Amino acid sequence: MSQPDMPTPPWERPRKRPAPTRVPLTRDRIVDAAFVVLDRDGYERLSMRQVAAELGVVVSALYVHVNNKDELLELMYNTLFDDVELPEPDPANWQDQVKDFARAGRRRLLAHRDMARVSMGHVPFTPELLPHVEKLLALFRAGGLPAPVMAIAGDLLSTYMEGFTMEESMWAERYREMDAGSWETIRDEIQKYFSSLPPDRFPNLVSIAELMVDESNDYRFELGLDIIIRGLASYAEKPEHPGHPGQQEKPAEPQT
Amino acid sequence: MSQPDMPTPPWERPRKRPAPTRVPLTRDRIVDAAFVVLDRDGYERLSMRQVAAELGVVVSALYVHVNNKDELLELMYNTLFDDVELPEPDPANWQDQVKDFARAGRRRLLAHRDMARVSMGHVPFTPELLPHVEKLLALFRAGGLPAPVMAIAGDLLSTYMEGFTMEESMWAERYREMDAGSWETIRDEIQKYFSSLPPDRFPNLVSIAELMVDESNDYRFELGLDIIIRGLASYAEKPEHPGHPGQQEKPAEPQT
DNA sequence: GCATCCATGTGAACAGTGTTCATAGAACCC
């Protein structure tokens, strides 16, 4: 139709969208656009129309590549552990390796706004995520955990990961909408609320109120991780390292 | 206007909605209706219009009593521990008492279809739920847990409760929509899927596949609970009962 | 070179959603 080497005559109106610029729509591009919308507008406003608009395309075009919104969310969930390296299970270090796994998961969940809500209600049984589950189980096996414990340990760890980051991002979201002040402001608000409770009816809540402002989320996450690991280690059938028998019964010192 | 003791004359047509029958709309009635809709139609179809229809009322009528849908969901969440009794903390039995707390929570979450999804994303810091949180903390204190551990233990336990039941009801929902066969059918499907994985790349997943059909959800929940309790107990500063020192370091036998 | 085909993107439509608001109505107090 148009000669590439010829200058376009002035009367010929330029096409609205120049042909060569028009990169074809793919699942990957849709997922990328969905992340852009998610990070900018949050989970509530993540709609098929917004994703389409981000790509400069009409809604129904998406449905050629994606069956429905749920499938798109699943594709997003599938990228959770992309480029997360999987270390060889080391029986002497399995506890730290499991912790690293959980830390990487949390980091990825916090990397995108509301990503925890996307992951919630999904199960890592896709070809992309199964290898990571397998690797986690290998760590448990290296630690000498009996099979039934292995079978529940994965759930336990991932529900903690997701639940904890979910709560984190919930507060972040709540802070975002009450635009006033900084993160410290809202934390003071929370602490003030707990401190204002009648101490005779809520002695423990009041006494813990201070901790909620003193301790960082990182510290709280690590502590919960330690609790889980200790519980798991107490089930280890054999010492996780030949040279250090019984270590799983006497874990690291409590971080009081 | 109308005399209560007089018989109604035959020419007086009855009102379309007899006046005394018309019970006034209240928050409680709205919440009850919402649960009816939730149990019948599930979380996805729980809409303000459906709730209104259940009450024989128009949508906008609800907004007189409830600010928005989120608030309605929060009211539903608030009923989670209604009529759950709170036992006095017994230092000798704190582990069982904590387990009972979690069991009650799971039972309540499973009592209504998709209730786990409603609870997800809410935080038990309402006047109705705070007493239960306080009681849980009292159990931890009775167990001699240091304050920082107490502060995270509640989150750990409730994320496990919610995450576990969430997964349970997810499978239940997936089973509901693929109407074919019984619960055993879908469990066989899952097991077949895991067994069909290449054993050289997924040795641990394949080896665990059998457990997923052999073990009941109840058993798996209890095992996860044990793991958490053991981890918590390992932080106890003093024996939870003067007469039984060291029990927290040697919990019950592993259920292998 | 031409015709055909197929997949990709279009625009309109459908059925539904949460939420708001002026209006009608009942109930209550003075």
Add this chain to the structure above:
DNA sequence: GGGTTCTATGAACACTGTTCACATGGATGC
């Protein structure tokens, strides 16, 4: 009886996910 207050109504707005007949454009076959 009159007036005020509160509740329920119906219509409307701006969205949502999803479907479908239609155009369009690039590759393929002849």
